[in-house]
Amino acid sequence: MKEITLSPELTKEIAAIYQAMQEGYEQVSEEVGLTCEGCPDNCCDSYFLHHTYSEWAYLWQGLHQLDPEELERIVSRAKEYIAQSAEALAEGRRPQIMCPLNDNGLCGLYHHRLLVCRMHGIPATLTRPDGQSMRFPGCFRCQKIVKEKYKVETDAPAMDRSRLFRQLAALESRLFEEQRHLYPRVKKTIAEMIVAGPPSVPLPHCER
Template sequence: MKEITLSPELTKEIAAIYQAMQEGYDRVSEEVELTCEGCPDNCCDSYFLHHTYSEWAYLWQGLHQLDPEKLERIVKQAKEYIAHSAEALTKGRRPQIMCPLNDNGLCGLYHHRMLVCRMHGIPATLTRPDGQSMRFPGCFRCQEIVKEKYESETDAPAMDRSQLFRRLAALEASLLKGRSHLYPRVKKTIAEMIIAGPPSVPLPHCER
């Protein structure tokens, strides 16, 4: 198997995409006056699936930087997460389990956290490749604030995710050298990405 790794240039690009996401989040959350302070909920127990080799590889860049003891603890928590989520899904329930990266209420891999983790909470819009527009209302606390402050949900500011998603798609295409159709589709939780190890593909016969 050959590990899929990000080049220095692609590492810089995904970090820039994440930074742009953070700046957009900050602008909208400030205008809406949304803050996580004192919130009774924790977004880190939300069940999200992630779909790119790029983010998977970047996640493992961060995991490789951890001391062995902390990484071992995260792996143990990831195994427990997978077992509990499988049980919930078998019963037809959406899992609500703390992310294995959570460390006393905060992300233990903050600078390498996934795109979905970074944009969860605020109102957002997205124009799909087929031209269809979508709007996301934000977390329950954000929806309460919007309902109080604005006559209509669409009057509230929203972050447009479209360009950032296009940049991530271009990065993914570059990482996979335009052959994404030859790779298995990614559909994993963070816990599954941790237990699976860094993303990899079988070596061609000529390289074995």
């Protein structure tokens, strides 16, 4: 197996993508009038699957910076998360379990949180590679604001995720030296990425 790590250059690029996402989020949330202050919900219990080795590796860059005791606690919570989510999925329910990185309501790895975590809440659009356009309404609080403030949902500003997703896909391709198609796909929760350890892939036949 070969461990996947980000070069300093790719680390800088993914940080820039995250920064652009943060700026876009702040712009749209300000225009809509959305704030998390006083919200009775916590979006960190939303069930998301993540699909890139680059984000997985970036997550572990942050985890490696934690002291051993804190990392051990996070791994323990991640194992509990996996067991509880498996039980919910087996019963046909979508899991609603607090992320193992969340401790007392705050993300313990805030600067290394993944793209989906950074965009959740605001209205957003996405044009897929096949040309199909999609629109996401945002969290329940955002949807309520939009309904009260705009005649129709599409009148509300929305962040276009397409460019940032394309940038992340291009970064992922470069991570694998343009041979991403030769490796297994990623489809993991943050908890599964934590318990699995840093990302690794089978060596190509030519390297064995």
